[in-house]
Amino acid sequence: MRYVVVTMSLALCFGCSKGEAPKEPAPTKTEAKKPDPKPAPKVAPKPAPKPAAPAVKDDGKVVTVALTGNDQMKYNLSEINVAAGRTVKLTLTHSGKLPLAAMGHNFVLLKAGTDVQAFAAKAVSAAATAYIPASEKGSVLASTKVVGGGESVTIEFAAPAAGSYDYICSFPGHYAMMRGKLVVK
Ligand SMILES: [Cu+2]
Numbered sequence: 550m551r552y553v554v555v556t557m558s559l560a561l562c563f564g565c566s567k568g569e570a571p572k573e574p575a576p577t578k579t580e581a582k583k584p585d586p587k588p589a590p591k592v593a594p595k596p597a598p599k600p601a602a603p604a605v606k607d608d609g610k611v612v613t614v615a616l617t618g619n620d621q622m623k624y625n626l627s628e629i630n631v632a633a634g635r636t637v638k639l640t641l642t643h644s645g646k647l648p649l650a651a652m653g654h655n656f657v658l659l660k661a662g663t664d665v666q667a668f669a670a671k672a673v674s675a676a677a678t679a680y681i682p683a684s685e686k687g688s689v690l691a692s693t694k695v696v697g698g699g700e701s702v703t704i705e706f707a708a709p710a711a712g713s714y715d716y717i718c719s720f721p722g723h724y725a726m727m728r729g730k731l732v733v734k
Pocket residue numbers: 618622652653654655718719720723727
């Protein structure tokens with residue numbers, strides 16, 4: 550009789566294990582994982598090249614200049630070409646995050662023949678006048694105020710006579726890295 554009971558219980562156990570069979574859908578889970586690679590290719594189209602807007606635009610009367618200065622002490626433009634007779638509308642944007650006190654930027658356009666190094670040396674101690682030394686105002690054709698990270702400023706001035714003019718950031722220590730030429734033709 551015991552034998553029968555054992556075989557019965559064994560049969561029940563087998564029944565149980567068979568009953569647990571529904572847990573087998575695990576393989577279907579792995580099958581479900583297979584479709585995953587499908588959405589992956591959708592990630593590829595993400596890198597969409599954004600056409601950079603031109604930094605200098607000329608509508609025949611006004612030349613619009615988008616000048617930037619960053620936390621690495623660099624302008625985006627080392628040369629700005631302008632046709633004679635144009636009005637120049639220049640916007641200086643500080644594309645960095647550092648505050649004005651640490652990484653201020655401006656745009657100072659100097660008369661032809663100005664000693665840039667001498668001008669910059671005097672500008673160092675001209676914080677009270679936005680780093681435009683009072684004694685050198687006569688050498689300045691156009692200038693912006695000093696801006697800090699995230700700020701911008703726009704100025705308008707008439708393009709000077711045909712020629713090549715230095716522009717610098719006169720914030721202390723910047724002119725060596727931040728300078729360029731405005732070329733009027
Ligand atoms: Cu600067």
